Amino acid sequence: MSGPVSPVKAPGRLVVAVPYLWLGLFFLAPFVMVLRIALSDAATALPPYAPHFEGLAALRDFLAGLDLENFGLIWEDPLYWQSYLYSLRIAALTTLIALAIGYPLAYAMASAPARWRAILLVLVILPFWTSFLIRVYAWIGILRPEGLLDMALAALGLSDQPLRLLNTETAVLIGMVYSYLPFMVLPLYATLEKLDRSLLEAAADLGATPLKAFLTVTLPLSLPGVLAGSALVFIPAIGEFVIPDLLGGPDTTMIGKVLWTEFFSNRDWPLASAVAVVLLVVLVLPLALLQRARLARAGEGGGAA
Amino acid sequence: MRKASPGSVRRAFQPWNDPAAQPLVEFRAVTKRFGGVTAVADVSLSLYPREFFALLGPSGCGKTTLMRMLAGFETPDEGQILLDGVDITAVPPHLRPVNMMFQSYALFPHLSVADNIGYGLKREGLPRAEIDRRVAEMLALVKLDGLGKRRPDQLSGGQRQRVALARALAKRPKLLLLDEPMAALDRKLREATQFELMDIQSELGTTFMVVTHDQDEAMTMADRMAVMDHGRLVQIAPPDVIYEAPVSRHVAEFVGDINILKGRVESVNGDLVSVTTPLAGRVELDEEAPALSPGAPVLVGLRPEKIALSHDEPAQAANKVRGEIWDIGYLGDMTMVQVMIGGDDGQLLKVSLTNRSRRIERPFAWEDTVWLSWDVEAGLVLKP
């Protein structure tokens, strides 16, 4: 039955109004700002953008001053769209590798005896709580020439040549997968752990080999987890800045890094804003897919109720 | 109503038949809709002080909504609700002198048993000592002395139910609402608890309103009950009247088992009605002031326990019919026999036999040809 009693109106409204106001002021308004500035011309003065809002009277002049020049620049200069494409490539590769590592890990965790599971779960979450920067920094020490990896390989007699991995795409991928792995493992574990053991027993009872049972029962039922985990890795990976900056090199320019450079080094705020707007547009598609998957799942849940 | 109501225990208490009695609760033409669904349709109902009232109906019939409107969790779309003559339709739940025992018990898991029971008293701003005294009193009432310090999850299901009851009674409400109070208990415990609840109710004199889908529960405890269906109150009467004189086929079939025979009125002679049925021939029954005219189509209702079974044709029976036994279900205390009358394409009638003897070999067997018989006081006439 719907429509239970709503608490007395006044506190109820306050509960909505306070966060609403905050978000309007510090999320929506800045957002509109980005759009506005993306449509302005670059200027050398600080703040480095023009034109300025000067009352409603100037609105017409302001609108006349808006143009798509910055977007044109992004379109024409291959640097920009190449780095967009490159970001998508890195994000996709990161997602695939994280899935390849994360699925067996999550599966093993879900298969572990119940009393271990809580500990294993904390162990997966714990690195997430340690600083992002530290986790990336740790890999610099490992991957740099004559770093721990080279030392280990030399000690094992496998290779005495430095691998020169730092500042390559491989290093970026390692750093990305490392940082985002918990986001992949957690939703996967959540779906696999909930999976009813008797389903596999039923499959075996009906003559399926363990592999067949996995392919026909476990895998399809864990797809929501795969989808959620992939989205949680893919979406933030596109806009990532710190990892490509610290582990990557000149040929691993991701879009987050471009935005950062335009903003801090070139001080071109309108162009940086335009880059941000395009980045958001790139994100809309995977987000819409994620939302659809969520809605589909919510629909399944609602059907049972 | 029937001349005599057998099995009546508390017949002295009948405020609903006293025109001078002041109702405690009055629903006046109350309607409640959720979206396009009408959960409660034009319900008018009066409850009287000290009454034990049961609201019986299948799930989704609107009984819970009716109760939640009384507690203040839902607001009627139309109509009024009065308590002690005062309109409480718009009064929020925390200001109503009505308390509720929730189906899930809704015990606060972070509070001890004593703090749960004292929660409402604390909200009234009573002094600590008074709260402690009342909590101890309530614990004694529900026989949980000494368990005040426990947490709800350290209690058994039956104990939790008692805490919920004590908590709801602690504020000494004028009216206690009980939402499926026995639903979470197993059968044995349920029966014992029903009688305890009745004792507590008569001890305190509080008006109780129980919502349940369990007819045994309603019939055991209630002074009066209402059968609800699709948002409407179909019949309001004491349990024995509901069972022996249901107003409709729906009520007759919802409360207890009943065999229904189709027929036409043949004659009406004072209180004696004769009905011709295609399968059981002429059926005679005793009906008070029947408003029936010959030729009208009617249904004859026959409760299984009111039919006798024999191998030989009974010599002196008002009604009798021959049939063949198709099924025998042994239930321990009684045996339910299904008898086919009117040939293989006829109708199965249920007959219940009380197992008075420990003898295992039973007098009837499958495919036996038997006689069913019943007297004029057994059948009842229902509108088709």
Added chain:
Amino acid sequence: MTRLGPGLILALVAGFAFLYLPILALIAYSFNASRLVTVWGGFSTHWYGTLLANEPLLSAAWLSLRLAFVSATLATALGTLAALALARQGRFRGRLLFTGMALAPLVMPEVITGLSLLLLFVAADVERGFWTVTIAHATFGLGFACIVVQARLVGFDRSLEEAARDLGATPLVTFWTVTLPLIAPAVAAAWLLAFTLSLDDLVIASFTTGPGATTLPMRLYSAVRLGVSPEINAACTILIGFVATVVIAASLLLKRRQALGA
């Protein structure tokens, strides 16, 4: 699920080795006496000593802690309100926009969140520093706090609140005596999450801060760009130790609370 076979045990070992070896190596080398990372010069706490003398790093750490404390408290308060609004208010005008705004920071690239807030602060002509970063982090953490609290509210038995109302509690008293105590673990978890997110953030802080308010991640970032040094290892080790202690203590505390309840 099936039992653990050798393949699955391998997956566990390899997975956790991948997650933990880099951090363990980092911690180990913070105790290296040699400045050179390639050479193990014996055990030493020398770098912790120099760290304690590194005034700018220490003041950045102090700033970050204060910042994380204030912004996490704000984010948790606002996020809890937002979660209550989403879980309890049913339909209200602009609900879709509200949901979108509350949860967007979860998927929004940090560069965009940072950039947009900076543009706002510049346009409003606000002096940038501690408070602008605090606001930015509170906004960023709000969505995370909201998700955590909302998850708890979804499984919340509404009849508990109705029981409180039935026993004479006003909506506000119901919230304080029933709802809040029962969602307290989630609120605490939300605060901890918002706290760590703030303590960890480099990008948003870099955009929204001003002169004189350099956070710990910003200091670390500029140091890391210059290369690996045992001193940074020591700083990282302390940070890891701090966060691990807080998280483990919090989860133990939660477990004990649950055990007490059980």
